[in-house]
Amino acid sequence: MPDIALYFVLDAARTEVRSLLKVRRNGAHDRPLKLDGDELTPLEVRVDGQPLTPDQWAMEGGALIIPLGGEEHEVETLVGLAPQSNSKLMGLYASGGLLCTQCEAEGFRRITFFPDRPDVLSRYSVRLEADKRLYPVLLANGDPVEKGDLPDGRHWARWNDPYPKPCYLFALVAGNLACNADSFTTQSGRNVQLGIWVKEADLPRTAHAMQALKNSMAWDERVYGREYDLDVFNIVAVADFNFGAMENKGLNIFNSRYILADPDTATDLDYDGVEGVVAHEYFHNWSGNRVTCRDWFQLSLKEGFTVFRDQNFSADMGSAAVKRIEDVRVLRAAQFQEDSGPLAHPVRPESYMEISNFYTATIYNKGAELIRMMALMLGPERFRAGTDLYFERHDGEAATCEDFVRAMEEGGGIDLAQFRRWYEQAGTPHVRALLTHDAASGTAELTLEQHMAPTPGQPGKLPMAIPLRVALFDRDSGKSRGDELLMLTQARQSFTFDDFATPPILSINRGFSAPVIIETDRSQADLAFLSGHDDDPFARYEAMQQLMVNVLVGRVGGQMVDDAAVIAAIRDTITDPLLDSAFIAEAVRLPSEAYIGDQLAQVDPDAIHATRDALQYRIGAELESLWRAIHGKTQANAFSLSPAAKGARKLRNMALLYLNASGADDGAAIAFGQFSDADNMTERQAALATLANGTSAEREAALDIFYNRYRDDALTLDKWFQTQAFAFHPDTVDLVEELGRHPDFTLSNPNRVRSLYGAFAGNQWAFHHRSGKGYRMVADCIIALDKINPQTAARLVPPLGRWRRFDEERAAMMRAELQRILSQPGLSRDVTEQASKSLD
């Protein structure tokens, strides 16, 4: 399909799409032409200008089949769409008066008949026509070429995209939009017009996204030598969107939550999310668009690589240490859980029922870790040589993960034969590390053993190639001998280190060099040492986390474990004048209830909550005056997004949390004070969250004030729902049930659904309420939402699929809900796949 011309006559109730395809027979065969379609009916079919009669074509499971005689033809089809009633948000749909599209992965077939697969690359010419008053702005991929007015208040615009692309990158937008316009000059001197298109009232909230875009463009030139390739780059923010954003060529479409930000409504985390997602989608222009995927099994080729790129960009824009800590926390929370459950799959999967279900933490975040390991093994120069070769070799092609690995091998000069198993084997490797010391010879020996549990369809596993950054600290001097990269390639392997008079202290998987679970028998004293002295910030953070995990896991298991080492380490950390605030806040944060559960053979949500709460109380009470002092430090300057200002807010919020946990009489009053006085959402929401955990009168007051202030601002009202769904409150399960009936709750907006039920399902203590109410509520939501938006409904299934990790009573209730979901007539493929795999 070398060329495609599309003609849209746009209208929310009824849109007409005429498509003209230049079709060339691919190889010597006599099969008919098959064009994918989903919920489409052909109104006209023509071949070389001649209308076909209905007996000259056929429909087969939504697809249009046309027998063709020659080698080359022009095929024309006409279809009618109803964007207004497209609640799946795939294909062409309406959102708040706009018309917009989402095609990845298989949405283009809901717009017109086409071979909807990523290895079919075509040049697009698109003409849009619409009512000029309702839709004054008409955007599509590529460069604008012509526009004009028509009678009856109508107008049109034509866009041409000179770069052949797969149809999943097609996009159009029509609506009444205002533009934050700017420009960027590329390294070769090309002037690019940048536009961020939003509702007029949202214009003041687009500055951060614009700055992030310009920074991303400069960064990709500097770090990867990649320059933008069209005269315009447009971004549009829409309120109803199934995920974060979409990298359509020259016309990125975003969930508005990743564009709009101002101090009154966005937290620092939201600001970082905007920066990261703007960068991610921009980076796809090379890793995804110029080089795309041959098929959807290769999805991580573009997603893993692009996540790696956006992670490094954000690290360069702010604190690299804190960014790594945050990224590892996300990986462990989402991907390690996925890898250890019924939905575990390799980074390059071998089968799927519905591709939408494979936009997972494994494809994205573990995929990024694979690239990170290769970059580590190669070093910056050779890694760059590898990516240069990859882009040069595959520009304009639909490539595979194997192509990427081969470019790394040839460009970087490395053998990745065994490393390829990371793409094939699902599951998280466990590495047991044992350090022994021989006083007579003065040597230390590190023995590493790896093993991987079976995952669905993969009963046995082969050893992985695991790059581990390691350092040994001399006990007497307190200094390390420096960082070494060890390659663990066998099931069991030993490494020897000379010249240690006394047993050294092991720092391992520094920087989280490999996405594995490390098991060591390091003492609390050694962990405390590392938490105060390790010169790798991630390892230092990790030592502190492990100290806390040891206490928590021991106590949940019924042991009396002393918390003195934890409290001392936290005291040392918060009083260390050399540490920056953001790092301190990360280091002193208790591991989540879910993470504690992951360390146990069976999750006991009530015991975990009580144990964590008790340790939080101890840390609060023992160090109360320090928390009070940190919280009382007022910020002299006006709101700023500097790393120092963000760090100060993060630490202040952590202090507020511990101060409240301490049981201090004035805790709620101090939180309410912060809530009322804050000039930014970071402190306001943190105060609200702290209050929401308690039962004070201030809780209700703050929730009411927040609601009344933001009830007309959907993105901020989402925070009101989310904060309550996340709350550590004994009645959360009932409160969420009530919120599901709130007039502002709706199943038609994915952000709202995620804020309430998505957040709730991530609140381990509340979701796993022993009554089973939480399971029932989420299942009810899945069943109701499946009829509206199956893709978003399917995303709520995995928490129910974790039943194996719980006691028999809870497991039985979870399974019963999965069965109830599966028994619904007309259930979507999306939910069917997730629920049936979850029961296996």
Ligand code: ARG
């Ligand atoms: N490619 C988009 C991104 O940059 C996400 C598309 C998600 N599509 C889906 N069907 N879930 O991450």
Ligand code: ZN
């Ligand atoms: Zn992506």
